[in-house]
Structure formats: C-alpha cells, structure tokens
Amino acid sequence: MARLPIYLQVLLSATEVGTTTVSSDELASGAGFNSAKVRKDLSHLGSYGTRGVGYQVAELTAEISQVLGLGDDRPVVIVGVGNLGRALASYDGFARRGFRLVALVDADPALVGTEVAGHTIEPVARLHELVEERGIGIAVIATPAAHAQAVADAVTAAGVTAILNFAPTQLEVGAGVTVRRVDLSSELQILSFYEHLAAQFPAATG
Amino acid sequence: MARLPIYLQVLLSATEVGTTTVSSDELASGAGFNSAKVRKDLSHLGSYGTRGVGYQVAELTAEISQVLGLGDDRPVVIVGVGNLGRALASYDGFARRGFRLVALVDADPALVGTEVAGHTIEPVARLHELVEERGIGIAVIATPAAHAQAVADAVTAAGVTAILNFAPTQLEVGAGVTVRRVDLSSELQILSFYEHLAAQFPAATG
DNA sequence: CTTTGTGAAATCCTTCACAGCG
DNA sequence: CGCTGTGAAGGATTTCACAAAG
Secondary structure (H helix, E strand, O other), X not given: OOOHHHHHHHHHHHHHHOOOEEOHHHHHHHHOOOHHHHHHXXXXXXXXXXXXXXXXHHHHHHHHHHHOOOOOOEEEEEEOOOHHHHHHHHOHXXXXXXXXXXXEEEOOOOOOOOEEOOEEEXXXXXXXXXXXXXXXXXXXXXXXXXHHHHHHHHHHHOOOOEEEEOOOOOOOOOOOOEEEEOXXXXXHHHHHHHHHHHHHOOOOOO | OOOHHHHHHHHHHHHHHOOOEEOHHHHHHHXXXXXXXXXXXXXHOOOOEEOOOEEEHHHHHHHHHHHXXXXXXXXXXXXXXXXXXXXXXXXXXXXXXXXXXXEEEEOOOOOOOOEEOOEEEEEHHHHHHHHHHOOOOEEEEOOOHHHHHHHHHHHHHOOOOEEEEOOOOOOOOOOOOEEEEOOHHHHHHHXXXXXXXHHHOOOOOO
C-alpha cells in the first residue's frame, strides 16, 4: 500500500482548501491515477465512502493516518550527517507528518559534538544505546555505501524495525525488518533512459 | 526497466573488486531479487551471457549504460536551492554516473548570485534561456510544492523532457515528458506502517 | 556440471463495468 | 442521478522448470 501516503497528501491539501468531501474521481486526479484504483484501495480499509456523495475528508484522513501508524509521533534517527543527512535533518516535511527526529549520528569524530538542526551529533558507538533509550523504531541511513550494512546491523540489533536506506547498496536484514531504498542516482538514470528515448523518437510518449 | 540502474550498481562494485564475470545468481543477490528475474530482464537487452559461465562484467556494464543513455554526459538543472537542493547539488553520485550539473536556479532573490557547489544561482526568469542555451534535458525540482507546477511548465516549455520531482505534489505535464516523483515523507510513512505492524505483531515478517 | 535463455504456469495488479445504495 | 463497492476480465510481471549451450 505505497499509495496511502499519496492519498493522505491529497486529503491534506483538500483540508487546507476547506473541502469536506472528496469523490474517488477527485482523489484519483489529485494522486495521478484512476478512480477504480482509488476505490479498490480504499475498500481494503473498510467502507468509508457514501454512495452518491464520496468520502468524508476528515474521516478518511483519520483512518489512513491510523493505518499508517501516524499520530503518535514516531522517533527517528538519522545516521550519516553529510550533505544529504543534513538536508534530511532540516527537512520540515518529516515533522509535519508525525515523525520526530530524536538523534543524529555520524562516524566522523570532527562532526561529533557539533550541532545540526538543533541536535548534537552523537558517535556511532552510542547508536545502540540511543535507539534503546529513545525508543527509536525507524532509522534513516545516509552514510556512504561502504558503511551502510554495519549501521543496519547495529540499529536492527538495538530494536529498529524499519530502515530508509539512501546508500546505493542492498542491505541484508533479519526477518521482521523492513527496508526501503531510495537511490537518487538510479532515479536519474531511469530518467536518462526516457530522455534518451525522447531525443531519439520525439513522437513517442514517455 | 527500473531495475537496470540497480544491476549497473552491482556491476560497478564487481568491477571495483576486480571480478570479470557474474552469474545471474550473483547479480540477483546483489540486487535483492531472484535469478530468473535477472535473466528475463537481461534477455530483453539481447544475449550477453555465456551458458555455464555467466555475464562479462565489462560487456554488460557497457550495454546497460548504452541502453540508459549514459556516457555522453547529460546536462541537469536543479531548481530550488533549499536544504534538499543544496544537498543534491553537492552530491557526487550524480557526477560519477554521467550527469553534469550545469545550472542552479532559485526564486529567492537573496540566493540569486550566491555560489553553491561551484555554481552561481540564477533567477527563475532565466530558466527558459538556460535550458535552451545549455542543452538541458533533465530537470530536478526541489522547490516547495506550491511552485513545482510552474517550474515544470517552464522547463518543459523550454525543452526539458525528463523531470525528477521532489515536491510532494502531482505534476501535470504534456505527452512526451516523463516525471519521476521521490517523496521523502511518503517513504517514511510507508515505513511507519510496517513498523506499526511489527510493533503489533512481532512475529510477522515485514 | 554449471548457467543461460525461455516457454508455460502462477501470481499480482489494474481496469472495466455495473449492481446497489443514498 | 451520482458515486461507491466489487465481481469478472484483462494485462503485466514474477516464478517455475527445463532444454540447450558451453
């Protein structure tokens, strides 16, 4: 259900505008797919729509948030405070959606002790301790690829069950741990492929 | 073919280690899926493997790079030089994989004229001109959601055919333009869901 | 004996189309 | 009437399993 967060976004912007009900058609165009898919997806959560009317924005927002486990703000650690880690630490989108950054960790002794986005950077050695003490369940790995596996091992050993991996490498984790990988240069390469196509066959649709 | 870049990564790390041939099994475990899928994927590119041996790392790397249109370095513009834009501008992964950052653009007059990662930030008004002059085909949008559509309109009007969108919004673009969306808080929300599950049913596998 | 390449089977995902509710 | 909820159809993708090649 990788689409629920997108519905949530559409619902949030509907709330801002003051809309109180949305149809599957409106959700679909806001989210970028078709209405049948929206209804199928939402029907898996139970029956929250009213025929002839649509869905209550507030009710559906609450339901999706609950399914996603949002609301009770979730402590997150960012490991690796390079350019990307720093940007993520300062990114207010996390805070606005129910996540709370509670620790920053880096291997570089020159960075440890300095402050970024209101957090003092901690050494890798304290990772286990921090995860346990602060009840961290989600870790963001923004280290170089070579260190990513060691970090994953450390955080999962300490109790983290969900990892967002920005390092361009495949992580091995035990059962019960979920990894999502975001690979920025892969994304560009895929685009490159389409641009390549577009340049060769200007008639083709991406 | 969103998996080709991942194969490419595995191949690159194989090259670093000095391996000259890989089997579909090795590629599969490096990439995180199974060998049948790898072989199906690679068979679409043509027949580059040797039965009983595997694939030549160098040959396959060249072939995938060519299909993805890499090699002839591709000019990229980043629009929006906030935390994320700045991190992307400094991210060396792009340069190392055949992309060349040729312009930075921001709407904030206070930023225009300042230097980031060796590039002088240009005003939004020059966007069209920059895209045409510098032959830019790929744009990275790292602006707030409210401005993303206007930027997309501007760059596609100027000839960009591929967009990497970090703004949490659905972009409308004409035919022939490809958009890929990377939504960091969606990723965290999806993880949140799995962590939520793991916390409730410790036995279940992610 | 190992590993590719590939038809066939199985599975998953999307879209259609419409009955039924409000 | 409008819109949801959902079986059924249609596509696409993944996996199986094995023949053929080195």
